[in-house]
Amino acid sequence: MENKNLSRRQKEKQRQRQEMLAAALSLFSEKGYHNVSMQEISEKAEFAIGTLYKFFKNKEDLYKVLILERAEVFHVSLSAALENADDEIEKLRNYVKAKGELFRENVSFIRIYFAETRGASFNIMAGLDNEIRKRYGQFLNTLASVFENGIKQKKFKKIAKPYYLAVALDSICNGFLFLWVEDPEFNAYPEDPDTILNIFFKGLIDPI
Amino acid sequence: MENKNLSRRQKEKQRQRQEMLAAALSLFSEKGYHNVSMQEISEKAEFAIGTLYKFFKNKEDLYKVLILERAEVFHVSLSAALENADDEIEKLRNYVKAKGELFRENVSFIRIYFAETRGASFNIMAGLDNEIRKRYGQFLNTLASVFENGIKQKKFKKIAKPYYLAVALDSICNGFLFLWVEDPEFNAYPEDPDTILNIFFKGLIDPI
Amino acid sequence: MENKNLSRRQKEKQRQRQEMLAAALSLFSEKGYHNVSMQEISEKAEFAIGTLYKFFKNKEDLYKVLILERAEVFHVSLSAALENADDEIEKLRNYVKAKGELFRENVSFIRIYFAETRGASFNIMAGLDNEIRKRYGQFLNTLASVFENGIKQKKFKKIAKPYYLAVALDSICNGFLFLWVEDPEFNAYPEDPDTILNIFFKGLIDPI
Amino acid sequence: MENKNLSRRQKEKQRQRQEMLAAALSLFSEKGYHNVSMQEISEKAEFAIGTLYKFFKNKEDLYKVLILERAEVFHVSLSAALENADDEIEKLRNYVKAKGELFRENVSFIRIYFAETRGASFNIMAGLDNEIRKRYGQFLNTLASVFENGIKQKKFKKIAKPYYLAVALDSICNGFLFLWVEDPEFNAYPEDPDTILNIFFKGLIDPI
DNA sequence: GATGAATGAGTTTTCATTCAT
DNA sequence: GATGAATGAAAACTCATTCAT
Numbered sequence: 001m002e003n004k005n006l007s008r009r010q011k012e013k014q015r016q017r018q019e020m021l022a023a024a025l026s027l028f029s030e031k032g033y034h035n036v037s038m039q040e041i042s043e044k045a046e047f048a049i050g051t052l053y054k055f056f057k058n059k060e061d062l063y064k065v066l067i068l069e070r071a072e073v074f075h076v077s078l079s080a081a082l083e084n085a086d087d088e089i090e091k092l093r094n095y096v097k098a099k100g101e102l103f104r105e106n107v108s109f110i111r112i113y114f115a116e117t118r119g120a121s122f123n124i125m126a127g128l129d130n131e132i133r134k135r136y137g138q139f140l141n142t143l144a145s146v147f148e149n150g151i152k153q154k155k156f157k158k159i160a161k162p163y164y165l166a167v168a169l170d171s172i173c174n175g176f177l178f179l180w181v182e183d184p185e186f187n188a189y190p191e192d193p194d195t196i197l198n199i200f201f202k203g204l205i206d207p208i
Numbered sequence: 209m210e211n212k213n214l215s216r217r218q219k220e221k222q223r224q225r226q227e228m229l230a231a232a233l234s235l236f237s238e239k240g241y242h243n244v245s246m247q248e249i250s251e252k253a254e255f256a257i258g259t260l261y262k263f264f265k266n267k268e269d270l271y272k273v274l275i276l277e278r279a280e281v282f283h284v285s286l287s288a289a290l291e292n293a294d295d296e297i298e299k300l301r302n303y304v305k306a307k308g309e310l311f312r313e314n315v316s317f318i319r320i321y322f323a324e325t326r327g328a329s330f331n332i333m334a335g336l337d338n339e340i341r342k343r344y345g346q347f348l349n350t351l352a353s354v355f356e357n358g359i360k361q362k363k364f365k366k367i368a369k370p371y372y373l374a375v376a377l378d379s380i381c382n383g384f385l386f387l388w389v390e391d392p393e394f395n396a397y398p399e400d401p402d403t404i405l406n407i408f409f410k411g412l413i414d415p416i
Numbered sequence: 417m418e419n420k421n422l423s424r425r426q427k428e429k430q431r432q433r434q435e436m437l438a439a440a441l442s443l444f445s446e447k448g449y450h451n452v453s454m455q456e457i458s459e460k461a462e463f464a465i466g467t468l469y470k471f472f473k474n475k476e477d478l479y480k481v482l483i484l485e486r487a488e489v490f491h492v493s494l495s496a497a498l499e500n501a502d503d504e505i506e507k508l509r510n511y512v513k514a515k516g517e518l519f520r521e522n523v524s525f526i527r528i529y530f531a532e533t534r535g536a537s538f539n540i541m542a543g544l545d546n547e548i549r550k551r552y553g554q555f556l557n558t559l560a561s562v563f564e565n566g567i568k569q570k571k572f573k574k575i576a577k578p579y580y581l582a583v584a585l586d587s588i589c590n591g592f593l594f595l596w597v598e599d600p601e602f603n604a605y606p607e608d609p610d611t612i613l614n615i616f617f618k619g620l621i622d623p624i
Numbered sequence: 625m626e627n628k629n630l631s632r633r634q635k636e637k638q639r640q641r642q643e644m645l646a647a648a649l650s651l652f653s654e655k656g657y658h659n660v661s662m663q664e665i666s667e668k669a670e671f672a673i674g675t676l677y678k679f680f681k682n683k684e685d686l687y688k689v690l691i692l693e694r695a696e697v698f699h700v701s702l703s704a705a706l707e708n709a710d711d712e713i714e715k716l717r718n719y720v721k722a723k724g725e726l727f728r729e730n731v732s733f734i735r736i737y738f739a740e741t742r743g744a745s746f747n748i749m750a751g752l753d754n755e756i757r758k759r760y761g762q763f764l765n766t767l768a769s770v771f772e773n774g775i776k777q778k779k780f781k782k783i784a785k786p787y788y789l790a791v792a793l794d795s796i797c798n799g800f801l802f803l804w805v806e807d808p809e810f811n812a813y814p815e816d817p818d819t820i821l822n823i824f825f826k827g828l829i830d831p832i
Numbered sequence: 833g834a835t836g837a838a839t840g841a842g843t844t845t846t847c848a849t850t851c852a853t
Numbered sequence: 854g855a856t857g858a859a860t861g862a863a864a865a866c867t868c869a870t871t872c873a874t
Contacts, residue, residue: 034242037868048835050871059869133390159410160403164384168407171383172376179375182341195368199376199408202367245843256860261845450658453864464839469866549806575826576819583803584796584823591795592788598757611784615792615824618783661847672856674850683848 017055020045021066029108033063070109071132075139077102082142088150089197095143096173096193103177110181140166165200172196225263228253229274237316241271278317279340283347285310290350296358297405303351304381304401311385318389348374373408380404433471436461437482445524449479486525487548491555493518498558504566505613511559512589512609519593526597556582581616588612641679644669645690653732657687694733695756699763701726706766712774713821719767720797720817727801727813734805764790789824796820 023045027036038059042049056062081098085091103110144166150156160168173196231253235244246267250257264270289306293299311318352374358364368376381404439461443452454475458465472478497514501507519526560582566572576584589612647669651660662683666673680686705722709715727734767790774780784792797813797820804813 038870039868042836049869050835051833053870054834157410159406164403165407167383167387168380168404171379171386175375175379175382176372178379195372196376198367199373202365246845247843257844258846258861259859262858267844454866455864465865466840466867467838470837475865573826575822580800580819581823583799584820587795587799587802588792591791591798594795595791611788612792614783615789618781662849663847666857673848674856675854677849678855 024062024066029111075135079142082146088146088155091146093193096196099173232270232274234316237319283343287350290354296354296363299354301401304404307381440478440482442524445527491551495558504562504571507562509609512612515589648686648690650732653735699759703766706770712770712779715770717817720820723797724813
């Protein structure tokens with residue numbers, strides 16, 4: 001009984017927390033960290049400002065938590081995409097597709113995500129960058145190992161270091177996603193993952 | 209004599225302006241627009257704050273001028289690189305090399321540049337984004353036309369729309385540059401442009 | 417209970433607001449709008465400056481509210497004085513007396529009042545002047561109609577247009593009040609309203 | 625020769641001084657003391673700002689000089705009007721007329737004049753008020769003595785103390801002038817001085 | 833435990849005044 | 854003697870954070 005009661009309270013707390021984070025995400029994404037006040041967030045989330053501070057130590061902390069939690073979901077999803085096939089080509093295909101879907105569903109977050117992973121929002125706070133970039137680096141290594149395996153198995157030609165290939169592929173995806181975020185009508189990120197992968201797979205010039 | 213005197217003053221003015229912009233660049237790059245105060249900039253530039261305001265209408269204006277002047281240099285240089293050869297492959301080589309050099313020489317600016325072209329800094333101000341992105345779009349089109357010509361002349365295989373190829377190549381360069389900016393020791397951006405171009409040219413898998 | 421609690425808070429708010437307005441009035445009256453800083457007002461009112469801004473949008477707003485609220489009381493009182501009698505002569509007597517009392521009790525406000533109704537404070541802000549002058553104009557018309565009625569009823573000779581008479585009487589009162597404000601010892605505004613009214617009623621020269 | 629040269633320089637100086645004062649008057653009148661910068665005045669007068677400071681110790685001093693010089697002219701003219709006739713009634717007539725003309729020709733100054741004599745601009749500076757008010761008091765006494773003489777000679781009935789009569793007449797003039805300044809179209813200040821004087825002379829009610 | 837009123841440090845910006853040229 | 858660039862003190866206003874109710 002006690003336990004259940006506590007757990008119910010805990011759930012309620014979680015729900016409130018999510019509402020706060022959602023309000024914050026929507027505002028940060030729309031206006032940027034420095035142009036959003038805690039007042040504004042508390043109003044949008046329909047909580048008192050004091051309550052906000054019960055959940056998050058300060059504005060920085062709120063932002064940090066927001067970014068890290070979402071980024072975690074991102075990286076988990078993308079890593080999962082790489083696991084969801086035996087064939088390396090299929091893995092990459094899954095990854096490109098998953099990245100597209102993920103971003104499509106989280107448009108407002110991507111802007112912040114780009115800001116953070118691209119180092120653009122400088123040091124809104126020092127710590128955050130490091131954590132999130134370490135995580136991003138981990139993912140790049142996972143992606144690189146897919147290329148490495150493919151090369152080992154002679155599925156891919158060794159045209160560059162696996163890590164470089166990982167960087168290249170992820171960058172291309174980001175490039176297209178960025179264009180799409182900018183102008184969703186333009187629909188820059190191709191539905192068919194092979195549009196992106198072909199650039200990688202086929203090569204521009206004939207081998208002699 | 210009069211003329212010379214005037215011109216000397218003008219030169220002095222220019223020098224001061226450049227010093228202010230340099231101080232601002234270094235601070236914005238290090239801490240981000242909102243974490244730098246005009247006081248700070250004026251101190252770093254070793255001018256009184258009032259003098260800063262004689263040169264720039266306000267903080268926004270200072271930032272805008274800073275970004276636009278430098279971005280213009282960037283885009284001009286990159287466009288020039290594409291002109292500096294007859295052969296399309298050579299053009300791309302020039303571009304990749306030029307981009308690397310340009311960024312190497314302007315590390316502190318790149319952070320801001322990424323922030324702006326990647327849309328990361330949200331709406332620090334509305335107008336700026338538009339101008340700089342239009343300019344970026346123009347450049348992408350120029351790059352795309354190199355691919356288009358290469359394809360027409362059967363130098364390149366048509367593995368994707370020229371604009372997509374442009375986006376892809378520029379994104380890869382940016383990806384590497386970003387890694388390098390993050391950790392200059394890592395030296396992620398390859399000295400030899402072909403390291404990057406090979407990823408493009410050769411293709412991962414053998415044509416059947 | 418809830419209701420009472422709310423009402424108590426509301427009352428507390430009102431009290432604070434009045435304290436702020438009182439502090440502002442005393443300072444504005446003593447030093448003039450531009451020579452008083454919000455800092456100063458907040459200190460005199462014994463609130464933090466932020467609290468001041470919770471109550472008033474900005475300095476202009478604070479001033480506007482101050483003037484308009486008090487001016488309203490003034491105009492209401494003076495208009496009431498004109499209603500408080502049937503006889504026109506008695507009405508004027510009431511008005512002259514009321515004006516004297518009103519000003520005696522609000523010395524520090526009169527300086528500002530003169531500044532505003534006399535157009536002296538130029539454009540501290542555009543809107544205020546208009547509102548307060550319109551109100552002043554309305555009052556002059558009310559006063560004029562007393563003269564008009566008096567003339568219709570042959571109580572007064574028609575020595576000038578009623579509106580002119582209103583302007584003249586109000587001006588004389590203001591003239592004496594001004595002298596008194598300048599030097600309260602001199603006691604320029606006569607206790608007996610007839611001292612002023614006689615100037616009006618009797619005429620300097622005998623009719624022939 | 626030397627002498628003449630010096631005197632020419634002196635004249636040139638005077639001319640410059642007048643230009644500065646004229647520019648200042650026009651700006652102060654339009655925007656108010658605190659909304660006009662020394663920069664602005666120097667630009668309007670077409671002198672360097674440093675030159676302005678050669679002529680006037682500081683902004684306050686410039687204002688003070690401006691007010692006092694013009695006020696002097698005013699008071700001299702009005703006093704002269706009172707001398708320009710033998711008959712007291714004629715004197716008053718001259719005065720009312722002169723005041724109207726004076727103000728008509730110096731509209732932009734009147735606003736400042738009202739501000740100062742009405743105590744409206746509080747203490748833009750402490751000293752000014754005193755000097756100018758003393759001067760104003762002197763004039764009121766001169767005017768009062770006209771009434772006194774008139775009464776002695778049985779030209780006027782003694783309906784109030786001469787000083788009160790002076791205050792009353794001047795106040796009425798000011799009241800009309802104020803209305804006229806506010807809305808020059810309305811033309812509140814009557815061309816014929818008797819319109820104003822009648823209010824004084826005839827009296828509202830018949831003597832019994 | 834939730835609330836939101838109160839706080840005041842910190843930011844941008846203006847402008848009177850000085851002084852080297 | 855004139856100039857106007859440079860100065861920096863001072864003002865309006867914001868907003869993250871605290872804490873009494």
